Amino acid sequence: MTACRTRAAVALTCTGIAVAFAACTSTPASGPDNPGAGRGRGGAAPPVPVTVGEVAHKAMPLEVRAIGSVEPSLSVAIRAQVTGVLTSVNFTEGGDVSEGQVLFTLDPRPLESAVKQAEANLQRDIAQVANAREQAKRIGELAQRGIATREQVDTSRATVAALEGTLGADEAAVENARVQLEYATIKAPTAGRTGALIVHPGNLIRANDMTPLVVINQLTPIRVVFAVPEAQLATVKRYMAEGDVPVDAVVPNDPKPAAGRITFIDNTVDQTTGTIKVKGTFLNIDHRLWPGQYVNVVVKLATDPNALVVETLAIQTGPEGSYVYVVKPDQTVEFRPVQVGRVVGTESIVASGLTAGETVVTDGHLRLVPGSRIARKENLTKVSP
Numbered sequence: 001m002t003a004c005r006t007r008a009a010v011a012l013t014c015t016g017i018a019v020a021f022a023a024c025t026s027t028p029a030s031g032p033d034n035p036g037a038g039r040g041r042g043g044a045a046p047p048v049p050v051t052v053g054e055v056a057h058k059a060m061p062l063e064v065r066a067i068g069s070v071e072p073s074l075s076v077a078i079r080a081q082v083t084g085v086l087t088s089v090n091f092t093e094g095g096d097v098s099e100g101q102v103l104f105t106l107d108p109r110p111l112e113s114a115v116k117q118a119e120a121n122l123q124r125d126i127a128q129v130a131n132a133r134e135q136a137k138r139i140g141e142l143a144q145r146g147i148a149t150r151e152q153v154d155t156s157r158a159t160v161a162a163l164e165g166t167l168g169a170d171e172a173a174v175e176n177a178r179v180q181l182e183y184a185t186i187k188a189p190t191a192g193r194t195g196a197l198i199v200h201p202g203n204l205i206r207a208n209d210m211t212p213l214v215v216i217n218q219l220t221p222i223r224v225v226f227a228v229p230e231a232q233l234a235t236v237k238r239y240m241a242e243g244d245v246p247v248d249a250v251v252p253n254d255p256k257p258a259a260g261r262i263t264f265i266d267n268t269v270d271q272t273t274g275t276i277k278v279k280g281t282f283l284n285i286d287h288r289l290w291p292g293q294y295v296n297v298v299v300k301l302a303t304d305p306n307a308l309v310v311e312t313l314a315i316q317t318g319p320e321g322s323y324v325y326v327v328k329p330d331q332t333v334e335f336r337p338v339q340v341g342r343v344v345g346t347e348s349i350v351a352s353g354l355t356a357g358e359t360v361v362t363d364g365h366l367r368l369v370p371g372s373r374i375a376r377k378e379n380l381t382k383v384s385p
Contacts, residue, residue, distance in 0.1 A: 129166075
């Protein structure tokens with residue numbers, strides 16, 4: 001009886017082991033690490049849904065992109081050159097002014113008095129010079145008759161020379177007083193847009209004060225300053241030697257770029273950043289560019305008429321560099337290493353690894369391995385012309 005119970009226990013144990021072994025050897029769940037898993041009755045893995053794009057030849061620009069800041073082509077800080085009370089402001093704050101337009105007027109009365117005083121001193125010294133000349137003439141005549149001495153003749157001539165020197169100083173004083181009077185009327189040295197008005201009529205204005213009365217910025221034309229990597233300096237200089245190099249400035253939230261040209265390259269590379277300062281000049285007739293504004297800069301150097309282009313979404317990066325998945329005629333994918341020349345917008349120029357007309361995967365890479373079968377989620381997309 002005991003032997004029968006032992007045989008039954010052994011049979012049950014073997015049955016349990018067989019069931020456990022069958023469970024361990026069942027088909028694993030499908031996933032990206034096991035592309036062969038999840039097979040149906042026919043043994044084929046389900047296709048991976050992807051979107052695709054086509055490789056094509058296309059004319060592509062050779063561009064340099066950077067972030068730039070707008071600055072006025074000319075900025076003038078207006079300061080008074082004489083001290084006086086401000087009597088009038090003859091422009092609208094923040095408005096446009098023309099060259100030579102009267103901006104401020106100071107009280108001219110003290111300066112007018114200084115002019116009159118200098119002119120009076122000049123007239124007095126003119127009379128004294130005339131008198132000294134007559135005296136020198138009479139003494140010279142007396143000396144010829146032996147009445148006056150040689151010493152008296154020399155003294156009279158020295159007096160005339162000294163008074164003539166004083167007369168020259170008086171004339172300079174009159175001219176200086178007149179210039180000071182002109183400074184009471186402050187004019188715009190250039191055309192442009194005025195900034196915030198610092199003073200108002202009735203304020204005492206001091207000569208050469210540190211704070212300017214107003215700042216005038218010239219907006220037409222205007223300049224955009226940006227930095228170019230030193231590795232691209234030789235290319236930019238080469239194209240500048242051949243003629244004007246166009247540059248576009250794109251204002252945020254404004255789809256239409258402003259067109260200009262490069263007019264300045266700095267003479268020193270910034271060693272801390274490895275870049276060099278470049279400036280582009282824009283006509284800015286419509287005042288779309290404003291000083292202090294940040295813009296996206298695109299320097300258009302040349303155009304490659306037959307570049308091999310693919311959507312940038314198709315380019316993936318792995319341990320060994322860039323690669324794409326190429327769709328073969330049987331709707332399976334092939335792993336293909338590629339070399340990317342440069343990126344322009346949403347498209348990449350491929351230097352090697354692809355040929356025109358091939359189809360590549362643009363979305364759905366995470367579930368792909370070489371040889372995976374695909375199902376297109378949408379119609380084939382092509383590179384925009």
